[in-house]
Amino acid sequence: METQKKTFFGQPFGLAxxxxxxxxxxxxxxxxxxxxxxxxxxxxxxGGLGLSETTALAIMSVYGALVFMSSIVGGWIADRLLGSRQTVLYGGILIMFGHIVLGIPSGILTLFVSMILIIIGTGMLKANVSSMVGNLYAEEDDRRDAGFSIFYMGINIGSLLAPVIIGTVGQKVNYHLGFGLAAVGMLLGLIVYVIQGKSTLKSVGTKPSNPIKKGEGSKIVKSLLGFAVVVAIIFVWAGFAGRLDIDFFINFTSVLGIGLPVYYFWRMLTSPDVSLEERKKVRAYIPLFLGSIIFWSLEEQGASILAVFAQNRTKDVFFGFHVPASWYQVLNPVFIVALTPFFVWLWTKMGKRQPSTVVKFSIGLVTAGLSFVMMMLPGILYGTEGRVSPWWLIISFFIMIIGEMCLSPVGLSVTTKLAPRAFESQTLAIWLLADATSQVINAQIARFYTPATESAYFGVVGLVAVVAGILLLFIRKPIQELMGNVK
Structure with a gap:
């Protein structure tokens, strides 16, 4: 833990x-x-690529899933090789070059090259930044949830500015110029990280938490080669069978999205580096992880299903102003930035009297589900052929974000509390894997969204989340017992 006298909104200054x-x-x-x-x-x-809408939606879901899946690799690199500090730096550099490549107008090839760079880079950066935030606090520090809420607001200030600036330039001027601006944003982040981090982070994340021991190297190399051979065989078989298409990639990614968390939970529960007390906390984390998969499945559809709804079903004039469809991506971060001060104040004010983590998760799931249930109404009331008021999307996003504020920053916080020491960064990566798993689920279910099924789609998906939230509330006591002193 790093302590400084100077604070950032009452938090350790390294948080800034x-x-x-x-x-x-x-x-x-x-x-x-x-x-x-x-x-x-x-x-x-x-200036577009001319792909079908269905294919583009599938690629978006697979891309998002792989971005979060790669966090496992980034977490492993930090825990076993470099430490969080260096891993974040190298990840940011790869992300910047990924956006630069995407800014080059060279068609489908540059799209996939940039995706590879951004997938790897984000995997190295995202989980490890969150892990470093957790390292700023002692385990018993009541400021932790509030600190993660402030950190979460930073995420969403960037998310708020991005669609307005990059979305407008991309849709109104040139897509590739918009992607170039994304590269500039990552460069600014790297400058802050390197220059300011020297004085504010000091020793945080400089060493791997579970460095590779003597004799382990050959086993790791053999495991990686074995995995690579299996993947190669699968892809070669698919090629010879004539099945190497977008559906194959969706299904392959879906298997990874489900298999990776199962594998990592098994590893943590059987590893000799994990104590008996830590194993109890891992078991407590599993139902929270499953709940977060359901939550993120709904939340991530803001950039896919709801983005299509914004483009095809929402009026493009609001209070006399023309509103590009990409601007609706602003709603999520706008509401998070607006609500964060309230939730920071609420959790800080309540202190030890605040709801438990499990109850917060339950509230988040139920609220997210209701935001989708509400989206049944436009189709039921007005049909699915015409366009409806932007207020439907605005209110839906607002309800969703109330749920997100109860679940997401709290989920980050509790992950750092429950993480076994030997899997510190990798557990944060597992938290991000919930998002990856949710997106491979979305890649499978997005095909059921059509004008004819619009209301049924929103209703079914929303009710699944509501029911899951209620079930989580009923089993909160045994989960809390496994969590021990973690509240």
Whole structure:
């Protein structure tokens, strides 16, 4: 833990460095994401790639899933090789070059090259930044949840600015210029991280928490080679069988998205480096992880299903102003930034009287589900052929974000509390894997969203989250017992 006399909104001052680093990284990522879907299915004459809408939606979901899956690799590199500090730096550099490549107008090839760079870079950066935030606090420090809420606001300030700036430039001027601005955002984040971090982070994250021991290297190399051979065999078989298409990639990613968390939970529960008390906390974490998968499945559809709803079903004039579809991506971060001060005040004011983590998760799931249940109404009331008021999307996003404020920053916080020491950064990566798993689920279920099924789709998906939240509330006591002194 790093302590400083100077504070950042009453928090350790190292939080400021990580706050602004993540803010600019999210500016670059969400700016790119605000226009990427439209870039993929826009006509070639308009500067797009001319892909079908269905294919573009599938690629978005697979891409998002792989971004979060790669956090496992980034967490392993930090825990076993470099430490969080260096891993974050190298990840940011890869992200910046990924956006630079995407800014080059060279068609589908540069799209996939940039995706590879951004996937690897984000995996190295994102989980490790969050892990470093946790290292700023002692385990018993009541400021932790509030600190993560402030950190979460930084993420969403970047997410707020991105669609307005990059979305407008990308849709109104040139897609590739928009992607170039995303690269500039990541460069600013790296500058803050390197220069300010020297004085504010000091020894935080400089060493791996579970460095590779003598004799382990050969086993690790054999495991990696074995995995690579299995993947190669699967892809070669798919190629010879004529099945190497977008559906194959969706299904392959889906298997990874489900298999990786199962594997990592098994590893933590059986590792000799994890104590008996830590194993209890890992078991407590599993139902929270499953709940977060359901939550993120709904939240991530803001950039896919709800983005299509914004483009095809929402009026593009609001209070006399023309509103590009990409601007609706602003709603999520706007509401988070607006609500964060309230939730920081609420959790700080309540102190030890605040609801338990499990109850907060339950509230988050139920609220997120209701935001989708509400989206049944436009189709039921007005049909699915015409356009409806922007208020439907605005209110839906607002309800969703109330749930997100109860679940996401709290989930980050509790992950750092429950993480076994030997899997410190990798556990943060597992938290991000929940998002990856949710997106491979979305890649599978997005095909069921059509004008004819619009209301049923929103209703079914929303009710699943509501029921899951209620079930989590009923089993809160045994979960809390396993968590021990973690509240």
């Amino acid at each position: 460095t990580l706050f602004f680093t993540e803010m600019w990284e999210r500016f670059s990522y969400y700016g790119m994401r605000a226009i990427l879907l439209y870039y993929m299915y826009d006509e070639i004459a308009n």
